[in-house]
Amino acid sequence: QVQLQExxxxxxxxxxxxxxICTVSGASITTNYYCWHWIRQSPGKGPEWMGCICYxxxxxxxxxxxxxxxxxxxxxxxxxxxxxxxxTPEDTAVYFCAKEKVGGLYEYWGQGTQVTxxx
Numbered sequence: 001q002v003q004l005q006e007x008x009x010x011x012x013x014x015x016x017x018x019x020x021i022c023t024v025s026g027a028s029i030t031t032n033y034y035c036w037h038w039i040r041q042s043p044g045k046g047p048e049w050m051g052c053i054c055y056x057x058x059x060x061x062x063x064x065x066x067x068x069x070x071x072x073x074x075x076x077x078x079x080x081x082x083x084x085x086x087x088t089p090e091d092t093a094v095y096f097c098a099k100e101k102v103g104g105l106y107e108y109w110g111q112g113t114q115v116t117x118x119x
Contacts, residue, residue: 002026004097004110012091012117018084022097022110023077030055030075033102038071038082040093041112048093053080054102087117 008020022036029036035054041047051061053071061069065084073080084091094114098106 002099002108004099004108006095006097006110006113008095008113008115010114010116012087012115013119014088014117015086018082018087018091018115018117020082020095020097020113020115021079022081023079024099025078027099029053029073029078029080035060035100035102036073036080037098037100037106039096039098041096042090042093047096050082050084052100089117091115092117 003025005023006020012018032055035052037052038050039047040050049062050065051059051069051071053059053073059071068085070083071080092115094112096112097110099108100106
């Protein structure tokens with residue numbers, strides 16, 4: 001059974017870098033034709049796609065977040081990470097990781113982790 005679990009600090013101060021890890025079990029993040037995504041949802045707003053890292057190691061980012069976002073992976077630990085720099089209170093959201101077969105739907109999601117940006 002595939003499971004994704006987000007982890008990281010729940011509180012980040014403005015101007016700092018938000019760092020989250022998505023640990024994957026039941027599947028390898030290097031399996032062909034899968035991409036691994038970060039998506040967030042802020043209060044009162046719809047889901048916002050942030051970016052992804054694919055089985056090739058290639059990364060793709062939302063144009064609106066590209067300058068502040070970095071997604072990487074550790075294949076030995078079978079996890080991938082999100083770093084969002086220069087955060088503001090507007091980055092307060094529930095952050096989700098998800099697994100997608102290229103060209104398909106999101107097959108699995110993590111339960112999400114709340115991140116609050118506040119001094």
